[in-house]
Amino acid sequence: MALDTQRVTTPAVRVRDLVRGFGSTAVLRGLDLDIAPGQFVALLGRSGSGKSTLLRALAGLDRGVAGTGEIDVPDQVAVVFQDSRLLPWQRVLPNVVIGLDGPNADRLGRDALAEVGLAGRERAWPRELSGGEQQRVALARSLVREPALLLADEPFGALDALTRIRMHALLRELCQRHGPAVLLVTHDVDEAIVLADRVVVLVDGAIAVDRPIELAQPRSHRDPAFLSYRYELLTALGVDAE
Numbered sequence: 001m002a003l004d005t006q007r008v009t010t011p012a013v014r015v016r017d018l019v020r021g022f023g024s025t026a027v028l029r030g031l032d033l034d035i036a037p038g039q040f041v042a043l044l045g046r047s048g049s050g051k052s053t054l055l056r057a058l059a060g061l062d063r064g065v066a067g068t069g070e071i072d073v074p075d076q077v078a079v080v081f082q083d084s085r086l087l088p089w090q091r092v093l094p095n096v097v098i099g100l101d102g103p104n105a106d107r108l109g110r111d112a113l114a115e116v117g118l119a120g121r122e123r124a125w126p127r128e129l130s131g132g133e134q135q136r137v138a139l140a141r142s143l144v145r146e147p148a149l150l151l152a153d154e155p156f157g158a159l160d161a162l163t164r165i166r167m168h169a170l171l172r173e174l175c176q177r178h179g180p181a182v183l184l185v186t187h188d189v190d191e192a193i194v195l196a197d198r199v200v201v202l203v204d205g206a207i208a209v210d211r212p213i214e215l216a217q218p219r220s221h222r223d224p225a226f227l228s229y230r231y232e233l234l235t236a237l238g239v240d241a242e
């Protein structure tokens with residue numbers, strides 16, 4: 001019983017008093033953030049506010065940077081960036097299962113590709129895929145590892161508006177099925193409201209707004225409640241939301 005209680009209350013991500021800077025410039029100034037297991041959090045902030053710095057810190061990618069504070073993340077963390085970072089000299093399937101051991105790796109990779117709508121493209125080269133398809137492969141490569149935490153830095157930033165909308169639905173579906181905690185960095189307020197259980201806004205190096213999005217899925221931009229979240233978040237970002 002005590003163990004169960006502990007499991008329910010232990011966050012997937014726990015950040016306390018995180019300070020990160022470059023030279024004399026402080027970027028994160030005592031940031032606190034918890035993300036519950038399976039929770040989808042979108043991170044908004046103005047350009048240069050430190051969103052990628054936070055994500056890189058959580059991913060363990062910034063060891064050279066001066067900083068203090070506590071960061072607890074699960075062992076299994078996957079990261080998706082704006083560009084797919086596929087190896088151009090490897091076909092699609094080997095890109096998905098790269099670094100994966102065991103006799104089932106190829107089968108798991110094929111299943112993951114089918115999940116992202118790319119069954120039959122296992123032997124294609126990355127250059128033969130569209131930008132959206134390459135991001136689908138990047139998602140398959142992440143999810144085949146069943147991460148407890150998915151970190152995504154503007155994963156749809158380079159895609160056209162229609163592809164972006166399709167990718168939103170896909171990401172939401174994949175996350176519901178696989179259940180990782182998610183931290184999605186985005187510039188796009190609507191994307192944050194469409195996808196996230198909770199939206200946090202980074203201002204002056206700390207979380208200034210932490211807003212649960214209490215709308216059923218799928219979410220409509222025309223819903224008055226959607227517009228009210230948009231107004232609040234744009235205002236927090238210092239954008240004239242009138």
Ligand SMILES: Nc1ncnc2c1ncn2[C@@H]1O[C@H](COP(=O)(O)OP(=O)(O)OP(=O)(O)O)[C@@H](O)[C@H]1O
Pocket residue numbers: 022027045046047048049050051052053054187
């Ligand atoms: N390796 C680095 N060396 C020096 N300064 C850096 C480095 N990485 C980031 N910075 C600085 O830290 C600040 C925050 O950068 P970061 O990339 O985290 O912002 P961001 O919120 O992700 O911005 P954007 O939305 O434009 O991608 C910026 O002022 C940036 O110039």
